[in-house]
Amino acid sequence: MDETREEARRNTRARFEQWAKNPTCAANTLSAVHNVRLDKAAEAIGLKPSFGQSPFALARGNNFEWGLFAEDASRLRAALERRACLPEGSAGFLDLRLKMNGGSRLAAVDDALAATQTWLQGLSEGDPQPASIVAAPMIKIPRGVILPEALLIIDAVTVVVEDGKPTLTVGEIKVFPDRGGHTDARELATARAQAGLYRHALEMAVDAGGWAADLNVARDGFLVFTWPGSNQPSIRPGEDLSYQAVRAARGFDRLEEVAGLLVRDDDFSADAPQLIQRVLEADTAYSEACLSFCDLAPRCHKTHIEKEHGLVLGEEAARLLGETTLSRAVELMNGAEPADDREADLQRQLESL
Numbered sequence: 510m511d512e513t514r515e516e517a518r519r520n521t522r523a524r525f526e527q528w529a530k531n532p533t534c535a536a537n538t539l540s541a542v543h544n545v546r547l548d549k550a551a552e553a554i555g556l557k558p559s560f561g562q563s564p565f566a567l568a569r570g571n572n573f574e575w576g577l578f579a580e581d582a583s584r585l586r587a588a589l590e591r592r593a594c595l596p597e598g599s600a601g602f603l604d605l606r607l608k609m610n611g612g613s614r615l616a617a618v619d620d621a622l623a624a625t626q627t628w629l630q631g632l633s634e635g636d637p638q639p640a641s642i643v644a645a646p647m648i649k650i651p652r653g654v655i656l657p658e659a660l661l662i663i664d665a666v667t668v669v670v671e672d673g674k675p676t677l678t679v680g681e682i683k684v685f686p687d688r689g690g691h692t693d694a695r696e697l698a699t700a701r702a703q704a705g706l707y708r709h710a711l712e713m714a715v716d717a718g719g720w721a722a723d724l725n726v727a728r729d730g731f732l733v734f735t736w737p738g739s740n741q742p743s744i745r746p747g748e749d750l751s752y753q754a755v756r757a758a759r760g761f762d763r764l765e766e767v768a769g770l771l772v773r774d775d776d777f778s779a780d781a782p783q784l785i786q787r788v789l790e791a792d793t794a795y796s797e798a799c800l801s802f803c804d805l806a807p808r809c810h811k812t813h814i815e816k817e818h819g820l821v822l823g824e825e826a827a828r829l830l831g832e833t834t835l836s837r838a839v840e841l842m843n844g845a846e847p848a849d850d851r852e853a854d855l856q857r858q859l860e861s862l
């Protein structure tokens with residue numbers, strides 16, 4: 510039992526990250542809270558698990574991040590200034606990474622948590638020379654949302670002071686290539702979902718610290734990808750994270766509910782068949798992001814195809830179509846008589862595409 514509990518403690522971050530990719534799915538939430546591996550759940554229904562962390566991808570990700578933050582984050586700064594995420598001539602880099610993650614001075618999680626608190630406190634008190642780039646602030650979620658603890662490391666935060674008030678903007682770093690309009694939609698959805706979660710977590714931390722009147726958390730965020738075929742950063746600024754932050758807030762509520770109701774100390778047994786069954790039977794909330802991390806995605810995707818749900822064409826299509834099925838949408842596009850005002854409105858929108 511001690512070993513399974515230790516294992517649960519060790520992989521909290523991975524479970525939390527997994528949950529963050531789709532915080533509204535009850536199955537994913539149960540999996541994260543109970544420490545039930547999604548690949549095991551997939552195997553139990555005859556699916557072949559396909560995810561796992563390739564050592565090559567991990568090494569590439571670490572290299573990319575290391576390069577961004579080297580020499581006081583000069584490479585990242587230049588890219589952020591080019592896309593007007595920071596003003597030209599911005600200055601100051603605060604490195605809150607742990608030594609094990611490439612940082613230079615913080616050895617332990619408690620040190621990083623304390624340093625992050627000190628940074629936010631200083632900003633709220635009008636730090637005269639705040640660092641404009643902060644690497645890896647670590648936040649303890651102020652509610653008991655996941656067992657045994659919920660720590661979140663935000664990849665990067667920019668700080669811009671206007672009229673004496675600092676605005677903090679969350680950045681998410683991913684090593685996959687930015688291909689403009691052809692960037693992998695699943696990877697984009699995942700990056701946005703995570704950035705939205707980080708935005709929400711930062712807002713909670715600012716609220717909990719009593720700093721909301723003095724610090725502003727930006728509604729939007731920036732994503733850092735790579736230029737295809739290189740390790741140079743490509744910035745996607747001004748990503749509106751409102752939708753993702755609301756999803757994250759709903760997910761937090763759900764996570765807290767599940768953790769509060771169901772988890773007991775003896776529930777940390779990752780492969781227990783009854784827990785796998787519980788995950789398999791839980792409600793789902795399929796999204797594009799699922800395809801990038803969840804081994805149950807083929808099952809959930811198939812269900813949506815059977816239901817002719819717009820999500821199989823992506824989240825934009827789902828938002829446009831709402832509850833209208835794909836075949837009804839095709840009928841409307843082909844001139845069918847709308848049944849009500851909502852369908853008439855949808856028909857107009859489809860015709861204008």
Ligand code: SF4
Pocket residue numbers: 531534535536537793794795796799800803804805806807809
């Ligand atoms: S694929 Fe299905 S089970 Fe997995 S996170 Fe998405 S909706 Fe949930």
